Amino acid sequence: ETGVTQSPTHLIKTRGQQVTLRCSSQSGHNTVSWYQQALGQGPQFIFQYYREEENGRGNFPPRFSGLQFPNYSSELNVNALELDDSALYLCASSPQRAGGYNEQFFGPGTRLTVL
């Protein structure tokens, strides 16, 4: 069973550019969540996708957007990058619509640096 994978591992962009991060969910999981983790802080929820539809969003501006594909893989897109967007971006998958009892399985993250 393959775990959650993310690509790329590291990425450097300049302010104002756009970036796309990718996530392959664990086999059999139909729900994907994205989190942003600034240095020294806990992850912050960006949004979740369930069966290709957005299913919950955190306190992030519209320039953060996402997609989920029929195979349940997902993309996170960030437009008009700002310096504060520099962070570790984590993807997590879970086996069904997230209930209070369902754990999430995290990938290793993509480290984004905005210069």
Place this chain on the structure above:
Amino acid sequence: DAKTTQPNSMESNEEEPVHLPCNHSTISGTDYIHWYRQLPSQGPEYVIHGLTSNVNNRMASLAIAEDRKSSTLILHRATLRDAAVYYCIRKTSGSRLTFGEGTQLTVNP
């Protein structure tokens, strides 16, 4: 506010038990208590979860207070590999995990 309160850091010796406390005084009756940990340079890893009763698995035990306003994650014999940031999370049936800043556990050899 769905956040919990944890000490910023704790220290333990290898092969000794570790008790990591968490306060969630405003928890609702349907919120689960989840624990995740994050090793250096890795994504968070699920440890354990519970609702009302104490829970055990191969990684740890979770002791939940009778009033559910606090809980304790118990590592029975700490190893160097257990050095990580431990997050205690109240989780509703909704979509998100609301992470606080967690407890940085240091394990001394």
